[in-house]
Amino acid sequence: MIDTLISRLTRVKKTGPGRWLACCPSHDDKSPSLAVRVVEDGRILIHCFAECSTSDILGAVGLTFDDLFPARLGDHLPRLRQPFIAMDVLEAISHESLVVAIAGRDAERGVLTDADRCRMMTAVGRISAAVFLAKGAA
Numbered sequence: 732m733i734d735t736l737i738s739r740l741t742r743v744k745k746t747g748p749g750r751w752l753a754c755c756p757s758h759d760d761k762s763p764s765l766a767v768r769v770v771e772d773g774r775i776l777i778h779c780f781a782e783c784s785t786s787d788i789l790g791a792v793g794l795t796f797d798d799l800f801p802a803r804l805g806d807h808l809p810r811l812r813q814p815f816i817a818m819d820v821l822e823a824i825s826h827e828s829l830v831v832a833i834a835g836r837d838a839e840r841g842v843l844t845d846a847d848r849c850r851m852m853t854a855v856g857r858i859s860a861a862v863f864l865a866k867g868a869a
Contacts, residue, residue: 732798733769736777739792740765756791757783773801824861830854 737743740753742763749769754760757779764780765788777788777799789795834851837843843851 732801733767733775736767736775736792736794736798739794740767755779755781755783755788757787775799820861820865824858827854827857831858 733749737751737753740751740756743751743753744763745751751767752763753765753767754763755765758781760781765783766776766778766780768776770776775798777785779788785796789798831851831854834843834847834854837847
């Protein structure tokens with residue numbers, strides 16, 4: 732797709748591997764102000780230093796946003812599960828446990844509101860989900 736884009740631009744100059752400068756097709760460009768770059772995963776990045784929008788640039792050359800992005804990597808590669816950072820999980824559970832403790836104290840005092848009860852149930856659900864996920868990861 733990069734060849735198609737480059738062929739539709741004027742005064743294209745290669746500035747490095749996978750990098751070009753060209754005149755922006757969406758404004759009256761006197762000197763190249765459009766940067767084009769292909770990144771490792773095949774995405775094409777474009778930026779006009781005169782601040783033309785990407786949609787205006789693409790429209791001027793008859794392309795769409797889909798043309799800038801190859802098939803998503805997740806569509807043909809197996810998903811890798813990213814482990815949670817233990818400290819982040821413990822901090823989240825600690826916070827949710829504190830919510831449950833405060834709600835329990837308020838319930839004993841008879842001052843637990845419906846909103847507080849809902850928040851407490853959300854906290855209980857989050858703690859349960861964390862335990863369930865931890866069991867699955869083990």
